[in-house]
Amino acid sequence: MENKKDENILDNGPFYHGTKADLKIGDLLTAGFKSNYYSEITMNHIYFTALQNGAGLAAALAKGDGDERIYIVEPLGSFENDPNVTDKKFPGNPTRSYRSSEPLKVVGEVKEWIKLTDEELQNWKERIAKLRENPDAEIIN
Template sequence: MEFSPFNNVVKLCLQGMSMEEKEKPEEALALFLQGWKEATNDHEKFLAAYYVSRHQKTVNDQLRWLETALEHALKINDDTVKSAFPSMYLNIAKCYEDLGNTEKSKANAELAGMYKNNPSDKGPFYHGTKADLQIGDVLTAGGNSNYKSELTMNHIYFTGLVNGAGLAAALAKGDGRERVYIVEPTGNYENDPNLTDKKFPGNPTRSYRSEAPLKIIGEVKDWVKPSPEELQRFQEKLEDHKGEIIN
């Protein structure tokens, strides 16, 4: 299941997070529980249970919901879900530590370490830009950030979602035509820490970064361009962004 903000359970989780930001935990929990009630597959149940776990008043209840979320996540052969395993196992380890079960705490912490910074996603991968490039060219780190022009980036970024790359192309600086290239990492890569485990568990947008170059192996001609309204909304979010970029 590809992550989609239009999925009904995802929308309920987004509404719940909005209530969290407004410091209305009871309303947030009600929305997350509604998501759990309406979930029809393991992916939706994983997401809803994860958020329900954040609002439990006892360690035992938090652990029960975290392990429920993990139970459904383990049934899904999906890279976006696997990227949530490090933080989930760490949270479970913390629960067991608080309960005095050092053996299970250590075991879960070791599982977290096994999954950390070891993306299982094998692509295909995409990079969105306004640059006119050719097959065989390489993209390298060292350019200025699209989000903070004064910041020189130490990594080159890419995604496993073609429409996500299309959005990046639309937001990219320059006057050229938006292009989405198929790219091949030439070295190790990691989950993008600016997006991983932020609002959603793991890396649902399949966003990655590498210090090594990306080789262009093709170009996608058919992808969904964001509407002017969607693009304006994302640009406003970028302008309002006050956090630091992890570089």
């Protein structure tokens, strides 16, 4: 299937999704699940990145007791720059982060990547907790 992309997206991938879910090649990732950062929000989009380490961060912060996993994914429909980090927090899209309301297909798995240290993970968790305390912090769903 040919990917349909917003004209402002110049990225051709490969694309990655970090999670603690145990998935198989061919599985579809879809929107409609609780946010890893705001459990009271059900997500309208599925998020992914073209950076392995970005997916590794998402895997480390994901809810659940499973092992951290990075899957190689293929968007099955249109996608856009992630507005939570693009232009809102960083000019352009340096994090190469995207979102889609349409499914992502798992086409592979990354077995080795540079994982966060315990200290780095704790720092990220503290940053997210501070965002939650800030009434001006907003997640664009």
